[in-house]
Structure formats: C-alpha cells, structure tokens
Amino acid sequence: MNGVVVLTDRRQVRRPLREVIQRAVDGGARCVVLREKDLPRDERAALAAALRSVLAPVGGRLVVAGPDPLGGDAVHLTASGPYPPPDLALVGRSCHDVSELERLTTEHYAMVSPVFPTESKPGYGPALGVDGLARLVGCSPVPVLALGGVTPRTARDCVAAGAAGVAVMGAVMRADDPADVIRGLVSATESVGPFADRGGVRS
Template structure:
C-alpha cells in the first residue's frame, strides 16, 4: 500500500504513483486532504485509471470515497464506518483496535520513527507491533518509517499481513525500483513464514493473522483467520496484486 503525499513527492504525484504501480504496488491510499473536493476527485479519477490497468485499488483517506468504494478512516472516527466495499482504519493501541467493528483491515503505527511526522509515537518497534497484531480482530498493515528491506522483513515476522509506506517511495528518485525492492523483501519474508511450518512437518495455525502473499484473487478479509476456517497457505506464484482489494507485496506509507 502506497500512501500519497504530494508535498514530499520528488515528481508529480500521478507520475510517482504510476512508477510505484509499475514496481508492484496494488493498493494506493489517496490522502491530500487539504485539497478542495473537486481537485481531489479529479486526482482520484487519474489514480484509479493507473491502478485499473494493473488490477489495483484506490483507497480514499476519510469517509468520502470520492465516487469509489474504499475508504481509510482515522482512529477518531467516524463510528460506525460507512457502508462501502472496503474500510480500513488507523490504529495505534489496543483501545483503538477494540473499537473496530465492520472494518476490513487496520494499520498500526508508527512502527518506526517517521520523517513525515517527527516526534510522532512512541515507535512500536517490531516487538510492540507483534503484541498489537495478536490483539487485532482484523488483518494488520504495518505503517510508519518503513524504508528498508530489513524493516519490511521484521514487520512480516511480527505478524503483519502487509506493509504500508509513504516516504520511502514518495521521496525516491526511482519509485519503481524502490517499490520493487521493498516488495521483493515482503514476498521473500512471507514465503518463508508460510512455508516453514510444512518444512518442519507442522500444521499451519487455523486462526490468527498471517502475512498476505500476493496471489490473484486472494482476500485480505478472508486471511484474518478470526472466527472462520482458513485454507492452508501456499507459496506465492508471482508478485502481482490481489484480485479483491489486497495490499500488494508492499503496502507503502507513513501514519495518516
């Protein structure tokens, strides 16, 4: 998942997003909340066109889906969430996770110190992320200060179903290369995690969060493992995005 911020992007926002999608990103969260609705709507149209060619999804920050069907909400509200096809929410602690109702996923942040919001925190670090992942009723995307392959790997090992990035791609000289690099790290870490139980002759857990491996047609909600049987995970076949709204190999961004 790539979260947008035109103020820190090295180039035109549409071009940066196009580059990231070329590198494997399949979810983009349109922020830019300071823009008038008409300008934001026009930007949403442009970004949806880019994502449509790759089978991706545009998620709009805030309760207004801008003529779409996917929103990402702040922890403060609104409650209950709007009735749209995909709803995410920013969370930071167990109390905010406990307020989730019909949301499909949550972001947990900040995992690391973030350049976009200096002083925001304290940082969860992978250990704190792991604790909150276990407390979450929905799949979790790690968010905040994630810039390196090692950080992506640590988030997957902590139980994150995806990774959200902002600065690493918005500020990148080559968004495609950065998205590819971080996506590869996610893919490799998730593959190791879902295949290691079988190698040890163990049965993978039937409940609990598992990282989302990028395969066509998979569902983030179905992978939550809460209250429903889960199929045994299989290694990824490619680095494409998910058919139903899914984070790609990397969900890219800082805290909302």
Template sequence: MNLGLGAPLQGPVRTKIQVPSGVVLLTDRRVARGGLVRVVAAAVAGGVRWVVLRERDLPRVERLALAVELRSILTEVGGTLLVAGPDPLLGDKPGRPASAEKAGSRTWAGATGTGSSLTALHLSAAGPYPPPPADLVGRSCHDPAELRRLTTEDYVTLSPVFPTRTKPGYGPPLLAAGLAELIRLSPVPALALGGIETPDQVHACVQAGATGVAVLGAIMRAHDPQQTASSLTARSGHGRPQPPTATTEPQTKHEDMP
C-alpha cells in the same frame, strides 16, 4: 514490549473480501519527486497494487479528479485505490456516486481482483464510528484502546512501527515486538505503518504478522520510485497470509470484551 493486550478480539463471521497486502502506498504530493501521479505510476510499475489517496486539504473537485487518474493507473494492473476519509470520491457530492462518465468509471479492479464496483475507504482513529457503508474499510490504530473501538472495519494500520521522518517525534515507536503484540490483539488483518524505509524493515514487519506495510516517504521521496517499490515489495512476500475478513449485518467485534 508489553502492552497488556490480553486475549485477541473476536469478530463476527464475514464473507470473504481481499484486504490490502504487500506494499501499500500512501500519497503526499508535497514530498513526491516529479509529481504525485508520476510517482504513483512508477510505484505501480514496481509492484504496488494498493494506494491510499490522502491529500485531504485539496478542494473536493480536485481530489475527485486525482482519484479518477490514480484509479485509471491501478485498474490496468488489477489494483485498488483507497480514499482517506469517509467520502469515497465517486460522485459530484460527498457520499453520492456519479455516473461512470463523471467519475471516470466507478468500476475498477478491486477487492475481488475481478473488476468490481466498490467503495474503498481508510479512516482515522478519530472517526467516524461506526464506519460509513462501504465495500472495504480500513482504520488507523495505535494502541489496544483504539483496536477495541473497531466495529465493521476490514483491516487496520498499526503505527508508528519505527521512528518516522514524516511525523518526527510521533510515537513512541512500537518496534517489531510491539507490532507483533498489537497484531495478536487485532480482530482483523493489520498493515504496519511508520518509518518503514528499507527491505529489512519490511521483512521484520511481515515476520511480526503484518499482512503488509504502508509506506509514504520511502517511495514518495525516492529518486527512483519504481526501483524502491520493487525492492520493498520483494521482501513483503505480498504479506503473510491471513484469514480473509467478511461481512454480516453491522455489529461490534468486541461484544465479549471486558
């Protein structure tokens, strides 16, 4: 699959920060068997250490309470909760941190793996650009043009890799070859996303160069989410090792691109 990518994009020199790897779980309470919190807890028991909280249709107060509960689960294993959208869900008002008592503790095991106070966001390809200030920022991308828009992001998801039940008709799928080409272009580590349901698919994505895979339906819909998470994580190798990203003053990663 030739996407006409050209040379890899070059990013600024950045201080080291751990980015998502292995199996990253995306939430969807509508399809979670037995309840979203139960499924996340089971997935964490099965080896998942990164969770992206979606549920953007919920009222903010409900979404904040859910974030507190999921962070508590992840803290116990040194995991990290990423929040979809520009609001980190750490305070009473969008973008404003709350006290530890109100937020359920702003300090949780995070990007350094040592229990840091951080904000971790995952943003859509639609924006905002540049990302709001945060300790860790990911971006959903689907093609070379979207990769060229990256500025200070730390990682990306690339999708759809395979046909997906969550978004039927969404595509066309990249497949392993197309994924590898986009990863070659990306200036930051990449997670594979879309239709990843089997251990062999996880392995194929890692072999293509992904630092990990983002999974929704395979775990959310599973009769045994712990076992499913365990089997997928076992083939992820916690992602192929990649150079850590880093931060300086915000700047584009694409100043030398035509």
C-alpha cells in the same frame, strides 16, 4: 494483491504525484491510499480519478482517506471516526494502541503506526518497534498493516511479527525511483496480502 500499500503525500514528491504513483505501480504497487485531505473536493476527486486510471490496468485499487470514497468503494478512516464505519467494499482504519483496535467493528483491516521512527512525521510516536507491533497484531480482530519508517530492510521484520503487509509513504514519495523501493518491499512481503484472509479478516 501483494502486501504493500502506498500512501500519497504530494508535498514530499520530486515530480508530479501521478508520475510517482505510476512508477510505484510499475514496481508492483497494487493498492494506493489517497490522502491530500486539504484539497477541495472537486480537485481531490479529479486526482482520485487520475490515480484510478493508473491502477486500473493492473487490477489495482485506490483507497480514499476519509469517509467520502470520491466515487469509489474503499475508504481509510482515522482512529477518531466516524463510527460506525460506512458500508463499503473495503474499509480500513488507523490505530495506534489496543483501545483503538478494540473499537473496530466492521472494518476490514487496521493500519498500525508508528512502527519505526519516520522522517515524514518526526517526533510522532513513540515508535512501537517490532515487539510492539507484534503485541497489537496479537489483539487485532482484523489483519494489520505496519506503517511508519518501514523500508525494504525492515518490512520482513514486520511480516515476521504477524503483520499482513506494510504501508509506506515517505520512502516512496521521496524516492529517486519509486519503482525500485516498491520492488524491494514486494520482495520482502511477497508471501502475504494486506486484505487476504488471515484468520480475522471481516468481509
């Protein structure tokens, strides 16, 4: 699995979300985090099933934001909880500072943000920058994914700072061709994988 994770946001897309994810997969995406937390559970579960059908032919994986895996085996949790995390095949957590990283227990990876200013969440921050990302990578017990304003141009800087990969939302959701964006990101991070053993991953 390469070092690029796509987060969904149907409010930013210019076409059906499933089509956007299909194009991202065509470009090389192999891991997608389903957000859309405002949807009723049955609608969200149906969307999860649809996205899994897109990812399955390429051996990809759907991660569900929140503690309910919606029939799968992978979740991504917020910094605020729940603690302890559920016992699943893959569990990630959003973190923003050292104190949140220090609370990690059995999680497999941390998603650190915002690394750069982001159009998806203007004013969210302050941005860590590459140096801030490197500091958090240095104290994280698990592999770190860099999120927030990441582009193909900056993804290589994130990996150079020690990130195991990058996570993107708006750059893919708003793209005229998500496949092109993903190809650029994969090229910038091709030597790493977000859930590979990088000296601190827990399994």
